[in-house]
Amino acid sequence: MAITLAVVLLLLPLTIVSAQEQQPPQPPPQVVRPGCRDKCGNITIPYPFGIGDGCYRDDGRGGFQLECDDSHATPWLTTVGYGVRITNLSIATGEVRAKLKATRYCHDSDGAIGNRSGGGAVQLFNSHYLFSPTRNRLVTLGCPNHGYFVDLSGYYVSGCMSICRPLQYALPGSCTGVACCQSAIPSAVDYYEPYLLDMPKKDGDPILYTTTTTCRYVFLVETGWLSTRYKDVDKYLNQTDDLTLPIILDWAVRNVGNCSAASLNRTDYACQSADSHCVNSTNGAGYQCNCSKGYEGNPYLEDGCRDIDECKREEEPPCYGVCTNTPGSYTCQCPPGTSGDATWKSGCRPKDSFTFALKVVTGKTDNHETFVYLVAPAILVVGRLMVYPMSYSGVSLGMFLPAFMCFWLYLGVQKRKLIRTKQKFFELNGGVFLQQQMRSYNGTSTCASGFNIFSKEDLEKATDNFAADRVVGRGGHGIVYKGILEDKTVVAIKKSKMIEEAPTKEFAMEMFILSQINHKNVVKLLGCCLEVEVPMLVYEFVSNGTLYHYIHGSKGLDSGTAFETCLRIAVESAEALAYMHSSASPPILHGDVKTANILLDDKLTAKVSDFGASKLAPTDEAKMATLVQGTCGYLDPEYLMTCRLTDKSDVYSFGVVLLELLTRKKALYFDGPEEDRSLVLCFMMAVQVGQHQELLDSQLRNEMSIETLEGITLLIMRCLNMSGQERPAMKEVAERLEMLRRYQYHPWAQADANTEEEAQSLLDMEQRNVNYKFTKDYVLDFEGSSTYSFSS
Incomplete structure (x- = not known):
């Protein structure tokens, strides 16, 4: 028994070293979404x-x-x-390799076209594909022949002419114009319609008609095909079957x-x-x-x-020592006991034992060396003591204790280093200041109104070490994971990607104030983790996804209640923003209002989320200038020009959200003509000519009254005014939407108005014939290259 244990202990160092060098094979990278055909x-x-x-x-x-x-x-x-x-x-x-049929004209004995075949036009516009200008050529075969292709408007894009010589004068060579010609195509081609120009025989055309071919072709083809198949082109000139050739398409996210x-x-x-x-x-x-x-x-x-595990690839630079794979790279070191350059043969030489001993004394050995030369001998000594306890009791114990102490000293140093690193990040992220604020709030440093400071281990445990299957979303500021805390509370944990350059106290104060927000339509901030380089935030979990996916997803809106649901969501979102602007102390500006930042619970109740771009309302002019953040399509134009975020910036963004709700169109849409890419500009121009109803989703349009439509159009146009001063406050927007909601489902004649003022407002809304006027001032008019302001 003792001998067996000793043998195990003797082999243990080698086993551990071998395990360090061998890593379990990773599963092959996934190429498709889970559950999809690959x-x-x-x-x-x-x-x-x-x-x-x-x-x-x-x-x-x-x-x-x-x-x-x-x-x-x-x-x-x-x-x-x-x-x-x-x-x-x-x-x-x-790149995508595809098949395309050649266009062929075959002539009868009289020279008339007797047979035509081919693939015709290929339309790729509004797609992610374009014909590759570097990997394709336009080829014309046969003679006499002028092949070309045109764009969508019918204009010539590229082409060439091929002429034949008498057989006795045939010239060897590539496709240069004799029986075969080729031409390059320009970039960004998304439409291909080929043509062959028929050239009737006339007197005085001996060069063109010295030799002719029965069939003539024009086609796009991969350049590589042409270079390898040119010697076989003769066999294509008289074949009657369709000719299908390879082409290359360049694809991108467009x-x-x-x-x-x-x-x-x-x-x-x-x-x-x-x-x-x-x-x-x-x-x-x-x-x-x-x-x-x-x-x-x-x-x-x-x-x-x-x-990539470079250590397993022969094409990587040679390593004649210990190759260790690292994330994105690898290291190549000489084996323990040697030194030198391991990237060339015989580059590693035995170390001088005195030099290594000096390193051990000064603590300058690396981890691998420390284990092999200190820990492994210590285990070896223990094994031998168990076999020969008496003969080695004095000398071996004296050797073992120092080695064992060095090992535990190393572990202690590493543990203290980790603790110091966590403490450093905790202080840099304002943890001490945040604890002081929490303590002054309710006399404890652990919780303030449900707000907690979590450790990194707490959040790793809650997310199964941030497992991929726990990811529930990706935003502009990081990845969101679904987590389950020890008390079974389901939370959303936001792991940020970027480091904010905000001062320590300012960040901690903002976290503390955000934690005090208590509104049914605002996602609750439950805590944070500050002992990492980039703080992680913990929010309440909202189960039904984003408003963006509700509007643009495949699920669709419920027939008959679609507008009622959309209007309720708009009211709830507006009330949440109004609360942050008017009731929070100090006021809070969101800075990135959009449909992707409005979450829906299982009852489709709206909850405004993602305060990654939010700021406390500045108290002086000097603090109003900030780096522009937000999402294209929703950004306040005044904010873009001045870099000054105000509460009216959120109002503009909310106006875009209202438009998105009513039209079910995306804020930016890159298909079609340039003037239609911005939903805001498209809507303003439609209002200008009285066609804004046509932009609305047909299902919503059928469910709303004409008075409600005009009232909400007026509100949207006020929110989207180019001048922030002319926009309503968020509180007014929320009140106006609630009034429209009551009017839509409780007409004035039957409404139980709370006040005479509200009743009169509803009556005015019903009786008013809204006239939309534009004056040259603020709103851009792209057709006339002038500016206009909206009023009613």
């Missing part, structure tokens, strides 16, 4: 592409939704709405123009992996996502980019 035949379908609802990225442009026809011997993968047959998809290169614009709206940002970055598209507007250096996989999924 292949069509032998073609892998990586997200953002997908088959079926919820499996592809749906951002208002087409192309990512695919369908697989399994009825063919080899299943066909095609794009929904565009009919392009796909043979390969690549996330890394941003609902915004570039990375800078995309990063402003983190809710819609396509680069989901934390280990990814954005690159601008090189062909047309848009952007793509790539995994960071040292990572590979799918950057469009949350955990899509995985660390």
Whole structure:
């Protein structure tokens, strides 16, 4: 028994070292969303592409939704709405390989066109695809032949002419104009309609008609095909079957123009992996996502980019020592007991024992060396003492105790270092100041009105160490996890991505004041964790998602009660903002009001959330200038020009939310002409010509009275006034919406008005014939290149 234990202890150091070098294999990176089909035949379908609802990225442009026809011997993968047959998809290169039929004209013996075939026009506009200008060429075969293609307006884009020589004078070479010609295509081409120019034979055309071919072609084709198949072009000139050729399409996320614009709206940002970055598209507007250096996989999924284990790859620089994989990189060190450069053969040499002893005394050895030379011998001594207790009792004990003490000293140093780091972050994040505020509030430093300071371990335990399946959302300021505290309370834990440069006391004071907000339509801040570099915030959990997904999701609105629900949500959201502006002390400005920041519980009660951009209302002019934050489409134009966030900035953003509720259109929509991309501008121009009713969702329009429609239109236009001074206060907006709600469902003739003033207001609303007037002042008019102000 003693001998067996001694053998185990003797082998233990080697076993531990080996375990440190071997890491369990990671599962292969996920390429599709959970539960979605990942292949069509032998073609892998990586997200953002997908088959079926919820499996592809749906951002208002087409192309990512695919369908697989399994009825063919080899299943066909095609794009929904565009009919392009796909043979390969690549996330890394941003390319799609597809099939396209050539356009062919065949002539009879009299020279007349006897047969035409081909794929016709290919329309890719409003999609995520463009024809690749670097990987494709327009090719014209046969002679005499002028092949070209046009754009959507019918204008010439690119083409070339091929002429044949007599056979005895045929010239060897590539596709340079003799029986075959090629031309480059410009960038950003999203429409292809090919034509062959028929050139009737005339007198004096000996060059054109010295030699002719029966069939003539024009087609787009991958450049690589042309270079490898040119020697076989003769066989295509007289074939009667359809000719299908490979082409390359460049794809990108194109609902915004570039990375800078995309990063402003983190809710819609396509680069989901934390280990990814954005690159601008090189062909047309848009952007793509790539995994960071040292990572590979799918950057469009949350955990899509995985660390590359360079130590297992032969193509990496050679390592003749101990290779250790690290996140995004690796290290190559000489084995224990040697030193030198492990990246070249014979670069590691045995260490001088006196030098290492000096390092041990001065405490400058690394962790691996400390274990091998101190802890392992200590275990070895224990094993030998158990086998030969008497003969080694004096000498071995004297060797073991110092080694054992060094080991525990090392562990103690590491533990104290971790404690000091946590304390440092706690102080930098204002923890001490926050505790003082809480203590002065109710005499304790642990809780103030339900507000708690959590440890990092508390939140790790609540989220299963921030497991991927606990993620419930991603916002502009971080990732939100669903957590369950020890007392079984379900919470939402926000793990921020960025470090705010706010002063310590200011941040702590804002956290304390936000914790005191107690309103049924505001998400409650329950606590925070300050012992990490970027503080984590703990909120009450709201179960039914965001208003954005309720409006634009596939679930739809309930027939007959859609407008009632939308109006109630608008009233509740407005009351929450009015409370923060008027009743909180000091007043609180939200700074990023949008439908994605309004949550809905199981009863569809609205709760305003995400105070990542919120600020306490400044008390002096010097503090009013702030870095512009928020979301494109909702930002107050005055705020953009002055960098001064005010309560009227929230009013403008709320006006956009009202528009989004009523129209069920997104605040920014990049399909169609440029003037239609902004919902606000589109609505203002429609009001100007009296066509704003046509923009409303048809279901909502059918449920509201004409008086309610005009009243809410007037309110929206006041909220969206370019001048902040002309906008109503949030309190007035909430009151006005509540009055409209009562009027809609309790007409004036039957209403039980609370006051004569309210009754008179409702009567005025019913009887007023609202006239919309525009004067050259504030609101931009893009058609006339002038400015206008709205009034009634």
